[in-house]
Amino acid sequence: GIQVEQSPPDLILQEGANSTLRCNFSDSVNNLQWFHQNPWGQLINLFYIPSGTKQNGRLSATTVATERYSLLYISSSQTTDSGVYFCAVANPGTASKLTFGTGTRLQVTL
Amino acid sequence: DAGITQSPRHKVTETGTPVTLRCHQTENHRYMYWYRQDPGHGLRLIHYSYGVKDTDKGEVSDGYSVSRSKTEDFLLTLESATSSQTSVYFCAIRSGGGYEQYFGPGTRLTVT
Numbered sequence: 001g002i003q004v005e006q007s008p009p010d011l012i013l014q015e016g017a018n019s020t021l022r023c024n025f026s027d028s029v030n031n032l033q034w035f036h037q038n039p040w041g042q043l044i045n046l047f048y049i050p051s052g053t054k055q056n057g058r059l060s061a062t063t064v065a066t067e068r069y070s071l072l073y074i075s076s077s078q079t080t081d082s083g084v085y086f087c088a089v090a091n092p093g094t095a096s097k098l099t100f101g102t103g104t105r106l107q108v109t110l
Numbered sequence: 111d112a113g114i115t116q117s118p119r120h121k122v123t124e125t126g127t128p129v130t131l132r133c134h135q136t137e138n139h140r141y142m143y144w145y146r147q148d149p150g151h152g153l154r155l156i157h158y159s160y161g162v163k164d165t166d167k168g169e170v171s172d173g174y175s176v177s178r179s180k181t182e183d184f185l186l187t188l189e190s191a192t193s194s195q196t197s198v199y200f201c202a203i204r205s206g207g208g209y210e211q212y213f214g215p216g217t218r219l220t221v222t
Contacts, residue, residue: 031209048210100152
């Protein structure tokens with residue numbers, strides 16, 4: 001099956017700093033999603049981005065499907081950004097069954 | 111909010127007992143999924159459904175069964191719970207217009 005690797009596994013930032021999270025995947029995809037799991041365990045959809053670039057406020061994402069990677073950018077980080085960020089992908093023709101990476105744990109400090 | 115609820119939200123049960131978790135959606139989505147989340151593994155797919163009475167296995171289906179007798183409900187059953195099934199279980203739906211999935215709030219299951 002498809003493999004998903006996320007880096008870095010852990011990240012500590014001071015409030016106001018910027019960061020880049022990376023997701024590498026091993027096969028072609030028709031679904032790539034970024035999620036934020038908050039400290040209460042809720043999975044929040046950030047981006048649906050199988051290709052191209054999107055922005056939503058301080059967050060943006062880019063997926064280069066031909067090179068099989070995606071990047072999530074967080075600018076001017078806030079303490080509320082803390083949590084775990086997951087990348088998940090699905091192959092075409094697989095009923096959108098998602099394969100998740102193991103996540104990047106982000107801690108934003110004052 | 112994709113109109114997904116899960117019940118119960120927390121459950122403690124003993125080894126060997128049957129357990130059923132319920133996922134309920136209000137927006138008539140065709141595809142529904144059950145995932146489990148364990149430390150160090152991210153989320154892994156257990157079973158999914160692509161319509162009423164249409165289900166298939168995922169990556170970690172051993173020890174689990176599912177049923178979908180109506181569009182809005184997708185049930186996950188542990189026939190005889192084991193300690194290795196202690197986990198957080200998430201239900202998801204696939205949005206009607208594309209491939210994006212949305213997740214419910216999760217059920218924390220502890221098997222003692």
